[in-house]
Amino acid sequence: MSQSNMLAMILAGGRGSRLKDLTNKVAKPAVYYGGKYRIIDFPLSNCANSGVDIVGVLTQYESVLLNSYAAAGGRWGLDTTHSGVFILTPREKADSGLDVYRGTADAISQNIDFIDNYDPEYLLVLSGDHIYKMNYDKMLKFHKSNNADATIAVLSVPLKEASRFGIMNTDENKRIVEFEEKPEHPKSTLASMGIYIFNWKLMRKMLIQDMKNPDSSHDFGKDFIPVMLNEGKAVYAYEFTGYWKDVGTIDSLWEANMDLLDKNNELELSDTTWRIYTGNTATLPQYIGPTAKINGAYITQGVQVNGEITHSVLSTNCHVMEGAKIIDSVLMPNVIVEEGAVVTRAVVAEGVRIGKNAVVGDSKSENILLVAKNVKGGE
Amino acid sequence: MASRAFGIIASPSTRVRVEGLHDYRPIGAFSFLGRFRVIDFPISNMSNSGMDRVMVFIAARPRSIAEHIGSGRHYNINSKRGKIQLLFTQNNNPNDIYNTDIAAYQENREIIARMHQEYVIITPSYMVFRQNFDTLLEEHIESKADITMLYHRVENAKETCLNCNVLTLNKQKGVQSIDENLGNAKEKNISMDTYVMHKELFLDLIKEARKESSAFTLADIINMKASELDVRAVGHRGFFAAITSLKDYFYANQNLLDFDRAQDFFREDWPFYTRTNDSCPTQYYEGAKVNHSFISNGCLIEGTVEDSIIGRNVWIKKGAVVKNSIVLAYSLIDEGVHIEHEVVDKWAQIKHVKELISTDDKPGYVRRSDIL
Numbered sequence: 001m002s003q004s005n006m007l008a009m010i011l012a013g014g015r016g017s018r019l020k021d022l023t024n025k026v027a028k029p030a031v032y033y034g035g036k037y038r039i040i041d042f043p044l045s046n047c048a049n050s051g052v053d054i055v056g057v058l059t060q061y062e063s064v065l066l067n068s069y070a071a072a073g074g075r076w077g078l079d080t081t082h083s084g085v086f087i088l089t090p091r092e093k094a095d096s097g098l099d100v101y102r103g104t105a106d107a108i109s110q111n112i113d114f115i116d117n118y119d120p121e122y123l124l125v126l127s128g129d130h131i132y133k134m135n136y137d138k139m140l141k142f143h144k145s146n147n148a149d150a151t152i153a154v155l156s157v158p159l160k161e162a163s164r165f166g167i168m169n170t171d172e173n174k175r176i177v178e179f180e181e182k183p184e185h186p187k188s189t190l191a192s193m194g195i196y197i198f199n200w201k202l203m204r205k206m207l208i209q210d211m212k213n214p215d216s217s218h219d220f221g222k223d224f225i226p227v228m229l230n231e232g233k234a235v236y237a238y239e240f241t242g243y244w245k246d247v248g249t250i251d252s253l254w255e256a257n258m259d260l261l262d263k264n265n266e267l268e269l270s271d272t273t274w275r276i277y278t279g280n281t282a283t284l285p286q287y288i289g290p291t292a293k294i295n296g297a298y299i300t301q302g303v304q305v306n307g308e309i310t311h312s313v314l315s316t317n318c319h320v321m322e323g324a325k326i327i328d329s330v331l332m333p334n335v336i337v338e339e340g341a342v343v344t345r346a347v348v349a350e351g352v353r354i355g356k357n358a359v360v361g362d363s364k365s366e367n368i369l370l371v372a373k374n375v376k377g378g379e
Numbered sequence: 380m381a382s383r384a385f386g387i388i389a390s391p392s393t394r395v396r397v398e399g400l401h402d403y404r405p406i407g408a409f410s411f412l413g414r415f416r417v418i419d420f421p422i423s424n425m426s427n428s429g430m431d432r433v434m435v436f437i438a439a440r441p442r443s444i445a446e447h448i449g450s451g452r453h454y455n456i457n458s459k460r461g462k463i464q465l466l467f468t469q470n471n472n473p474n475d476i477y478n479t480d481i482a483a484y485q486e487n488r489e490i491i492a493r494m495h496q497e498y499v500i501i502t503p504s505y506m507v508f509r510q511n512f513d514t515l516l517e518e519h520i521e522s523k524a525d526i527t528m529l530y531h532r533v534e535n536a537k538e539t540c541l542n543c544n545v546l547t548l549n550k551q552k553g554v555q556s557i558d559e560n561l562g563n564a565k566e567k568n569i570s571m572d573t574y575v576m577h578k579e580l581f582l583d584l585i586k587e588a589r590k591e592s593s594a595f596t597l598a599d600i601i602n603m604k605a606s607e608l609d610v611r612a613v614g615h616r617g618f619f620a621a622i623t624s625l626k627d628y629f630y631a632n633q634n635l636l637d638f639d640r641a642q643d644f645f646r647e648d649w650p651f652y653t654r655t656n657d658s659c660p661t662q663y664y665e666g667a668k669v670n671h672s673f674i675s676n677g678c679l680i681e682g683t684v685e686d687s688i689i690g691r692n693v694w695i696k697k698g699a700v701v702k703n704s705i706v707l708a709y710s711l712i713d714e715g716v717h718i719e720h721e722v723v724d725k726w727a728q729i730k731h732v733k734e735l736i737s738t739d740d741k742p743g744y745v746r747r748s749d750i751l
Binding site for chain 2: 034035036074260261263269270272275276277278280282283284285286287288289290291292294295296297298299300301304309313
């Protein structure tokens, strides 16, 4: 914490059950995205790039894989003497029994001791399942310049979608005067991104009160922020512009992948000044074979293509054999598509094998098909 | 289990000189197959063989190798028990003839003498091959030979591996002599400059070589003592490339476009490690035509690529045609440019020259950071 005196806590406990079989074995933050990344690479890389050196990752659901992945802080360069990534699961403590995290605020409350070790001035609370690039240091500067007690990052959303979000109503100085969770008639289009900066001393006090409150569900959006506003604390909205995606469903995960195929995509993963770091793999570069045809694709190392790829994302070590066609689809790592098979408008889960001449997905389907099990060959 | 041998990655002899690329970095730092560097192969061979003490000797222009190896963590070597050491050797000799491997070892003699391991395995930084040094060490110990060497039999020694050493063997695979490959015969046993021996013998040989001549190399002293020492040779099979000329470099890469060969070389149980660059995946736009090529991450491809190897973060623009070429990282091939049989060095941009065509017999070279 040599730079900003701000410690980050990433909320990574959710299952993401709308991602169906993709999160049967792993938590949502560990889901693959964009060929070589996992979703949690984004907040972790943002921390590393913003000079936030100490990061706690709060996990709960099916967390073994996520824990071991995130614990190797070296992936994001967070493994120096003064930096680290720490996995914080619910655990038994001397003065209380083994408790699950009862809500987002409770997850922080249960780790007050951990945070106290570092004695930070500011606490940054992040979500582990959003895809975006953001400089948290700029947000902290905004927070400081307002002498705020808390700052919430917000994104302007289309008015017709605003009722799906927690909406912030602000005054002309961006101070939040009202917070409405999923309002029927939204007064503003500034949606909370679930990214908060708090002054730790005040927050600590308020978390202890929240823990004791039997009526609280211990959630930032539902309980903690409304209490702050009621008590007249200075809470500001920090407006973020740029790419941000909450990939809650198969359709939105697919869409976020498809966004990468757009030449002018806003996420710009190729920006070398703000790289997204991830695990390294010892593979060959991607091999595009003599019979391959590629019409728009996003492909990472270790992939082997002998078939035809149209507007698709292929992850590490996928193999598309001769005569196979991949159209408007996402292949997660280690997927094998055998000769003559056709995959259309689908997300194919890690390690799935699609047999010879099999046909999966449909170009006219309303929703994207998730293929989570091997598919036998067709005729 | 930790190996009984420590490793030395040796610099090539000063008579090996690769046109173009070599002006900017030692051969070990040459890019290989898009995402690797040549030195990744010997280091990975040692790491995969359980060797956790590796010394890398660097003769000149150390920056790129030092940067690439860094802490060495990406080579999967235990960071407490193990270590990769970079040993620089002074090069302010009035005459290149003094810049021998023996001179470098002599300079670092104390460090070598302090190693705990009984055996040393020496392998060069300018050759690409896969070798399990653990089995080679066992073979060496079992044979009771003084020195075990590796060789690869090549059938085109008139054109390739020039300036490498060649071994003359007797029927029992004993080494009779070590000479320079002057390109005077097709079939030769190319020495892979790889030696296994006891550490004490190695130290003795250094001393004896110094006594004999300041210009002596390790190969020279072993050649001189071939009759009194038991020097045996083990034949190597599989992919092998010695990078001793631009053409060798070109074909070492090109030959791996044969995917069966590439797969046989890159095996899951024998990973070749390299430093990650954290490049994003490669983007292929509509209109791109790519066949029979290795493409690294971070590229933007709008044009045509055939029979080529493309390094990281290369941009091949609309209407550009890249055939039978090796394009190194961060280069740009502009709209409408057509290149064939070229090695394009890092950060080069080909914009104004619309056609750059060399032949398979004599591939061309575009200098680093040049704008053509």
